[in-house]
Amino acid sequence: MQLCNTNPLENPNQETLSNEEKLAQLSKLEQDKLNKIQELYSLSFSDLIYLAQSVHRDNNNPNEVQFCTLSSIKTGACPEDCGYCAQSSRYKTGLQIEPLQEEEKILTEARQAQANGSTRFCMGAAWREIPEGKQFDSVLRMVREVKAMGMEPCVTLGMLNADQAQQLKEAGLHSYNHNIDTSRDYYPEVISTRTFDDRLQTISHVQEAGIHVCSGGILGMGETQEDRLSMLATLASMDPQPSSVPINVLVPIAGTPLEAADPIDNLDLVRLVACTRIMLPKARVRLSAGRLTMSDELQTLCFIAGANSIHTGDKLLTTPLAGESRDHRLMERLGMKVAA
Numbered sequence: 001m002q003l004c005n006t007n008p009l010e011n012p013n014q015e016t017l018s019n020e021e022k023l024a025q026l027s028k029l030e031q032d033k034l035n036k037i038q039e040l041y042s043l044s045f046s047d048l049i050y051l052a053q054s055v056h057r058d059n060n061n062p063n064e065v066q067f068c069t070l071s072s073i074k075t076g077a078c079p080e081d082c083g084y085c086a087q088s089s090r091y092k093t094g095l096q097i098e099p100l101q102e103e104e105k106i107l108t109e110a111r112q113a114q115a116n117g118s119t120r121f122c123m124g125a126a127w128r129e130i131p132e133g134k135q136f137d138s139v140l141r142m143v144r145e146v147k148a149m150g151m152e153p154c155v156t157l158g159m160l161n162a163d164q165a166q167q168l169k170e171a172g173l174h175s176y177n178h179n180i181d182t183s184r185d186y187y188p189e190v191i192s193t194r195t196f197d198d199r200l201q202t203i204s205h206v207q208e209a210g211i212h213v214c215s216g217g218i219l220g221m222g223e224t225q226e227d228r229l230s231m232l233a234t235l236a237s238m239d240p241q242p243s244s245v246p247i248n249v250l251v252p253i254a255g256t257p258l259e260a261a262d263p264i265d266n267l268d269l270v271r272l273v274a275c276t277r278i279m280l281p282k283a284r285v286r287l288s289a290g291r292l293t294m295s296d297e298l299q300t301l302c303f304i305a306g307a308n309s310i311h312t313g314d315k316l317l318t319t320p321l322a323g324e325s326r327d328h329r330l331m332e333r334l335g336m337k338v339a340a
C-alpha cells in the first residue's frame with residue numbers, strides 16, 4: 001500500500017500556485033486518503049485486523065504500550081462551547097472550578113505518574129487560547145521540569161500563536177495536543193465558538209516550531225461513519241503526520257448538549273483503530289477517554305488492531321479512568337510490556 005504524505009501547502013514545487021489552488025490540492029489529497037480509508041473500512045473484520053497488525057509489526061513493537069498521564073492544571077470556566085465538555089462555562093455540570101495549580105503540586109503528580117510507569121506527562125488547561133504573562137511563564141517552567149525528569153512533556157492549552165509555540169519548543173516541549181475532534185463537516189454541530197480551520201492553524205504553528213503534534217478525535221458525538229473516516233483522512237493528510245493520535249470515546253456528561261448521545265458500536269471502534277494504524281503507521285495510537293467502561297477484551301482487540309498507548313491514572317482531565325493497577329494487570333495478562 002502506498003502511503004503518500006505530501007502536503008501541497010508545504011511543497012516548494014507548488015510555490016507558483018495560488019493559495020486557493022493549494023487548498024484545492026490539499027482537499028484532493030484528503031479525498032484520496034478518504035477513498036483509501038473507505039476501502040479499508042469495507043474489508044472483512046479479520047482482513048482489516050490482519051492488515052493493521054501487519055503494518056503495526058512493520059513499524060512498531062507490537063508487544064509494547066506507552067503509558068501516558070494527563071493532568072488538569074487549570075479546570076473549568078472555559079468560554080468555549082464544546083458540546084461534550086464538562087469544563088465549558090456554558091453548561092451546568094457541577095464541575096469544581098480550579099485556577100492554575102501550583103507548580104510543585106503538578107510536578108509531584110508527574111513524579112508519581114513516572115513511578116507508575118508513564119513516560120509521557122500531559123498538562124491540560126481549560127483555556128480558549130494561551131494567556132500571556134505569569135500563567136504562561138508558569139507552564140513553561142513546568143514543561144522544563146517535566147523534561148528534566150526524563151519524561152516526554154506534553155501540553156494542551158487551547159489555541160496558540162507562532163511565538164508561543166517557539167517558546168514552548170525552547171522550554172523542551174515534546175508534544176502539543178490539539179484534537180480536531182471530528183470531521184470538518186460535523187465540527188460546527190459540536191462547537192460554534194471556533195472553526196475547524198482555527199484548529200488546523202494552531203496545529204500548523206506547532207508543526208512549524210518543530211514540536212510533535214498529538215491530535216485525534218472523539219467518537220460517539222452523533223457523527224456518521226463518514227464523519228469518522230473523514231476526520232481520519234484529515235489527520236493522515238497532515239505533513240508531518242501527528243506522532244500521536246488519541247482515540248476518545250465520548251463519556252456523556254450530564255448538563256452538556258451531548259449528555260444523551262448514543263454509544264458507539266465496539267466493533268466500529270476497533271475498525272477505526274485499525275484504519276488509524278494503517279493510515280498513520282508510526283503514530284502512537286492512544287486509547288484515551290472512555291476506557292473505564294471498555295472491557296479488557298475490547299481493549300485487547302484494540303491493541304491487536306494497532307493501539308499502542310493508553311492514558312492511565314484515575315482521571316483523564318475530568319473523566320474517570322480505572323487506575324494504573326488495572327492497566328498493569330492487563331499488560332501482564334497479555335504478556336505485553338509498558339514502554340520504558
Ligand code: SF4
Binds near residue numbers: 079080082087088125
Ligand atoms: S474541550 Fe477544551 S476548549 Fe472545549 S470547552 Fe472543554 S476545556 Fe474548553
